[in-house]
Amino acid sequence: MTQIVVLPHAELCPDGAVIDAEPGTSICDALLQNEIEIEHACEKSCACTTCHVIVREGFASLEPADELEEDMLDKAWGLEPQSRLSCQAKLAEIPLVVELPRYTLNMVSEGSK
Template sequence: MSGDTIRVVFTTPQGGTVQAEAAPGDNLLRVGQAKGLPLEGTCEGQMACSTCHVIVDPDWFHRLQPASEEEEDMLDFAAGACRTSRLSCQIDLAAELDGLAVRVPAESHDMRRT
């Protein structure tokens, strides 16, 4: 890995693995969408929906910046939300997140694909 690449491992709703590379400052929602994952992001990162909900691996959850109160409120509407849930639109990637592992919940459905 070069110093300017961040690796992210997504687990799909079906249990498969998708690996992605991103640059520092990239947004997790956009990285996942670019890999074809069902992360709708209806509000385009404005925190007005929960369609980009992911479940962060517990080993990585504490390394993220804490969720804002607004994000916590939106997560209340996310299907399948749990203790390590986050909105992918609120996760900006940085070097210390190299290797980040997240799961796209089984309840995810991307309306852009119907």
């Protein structure tokens, strides 16, 4: 099992969380399986940026993003060098620390606070 530490997020995970998931599972699926309701508007098909996360620790353990993911990430709100689309990033055996951005492009366009 791979451990994921999820940093606190005011709406999705106010107290933060520590979860375990099988290697090969996407970060998005691991979060959803542990009741962290991350947005995934395109149903995990790499067609939006709503599942954008920032991998604060363990980033190098992930397979590199492919060209399509890189193109989508360019549209993400709050993009950082360690940003990934959680639907595309598959867990290895190295623990991760993940931050959920404050907003997604979806939330910004809908006027959420």
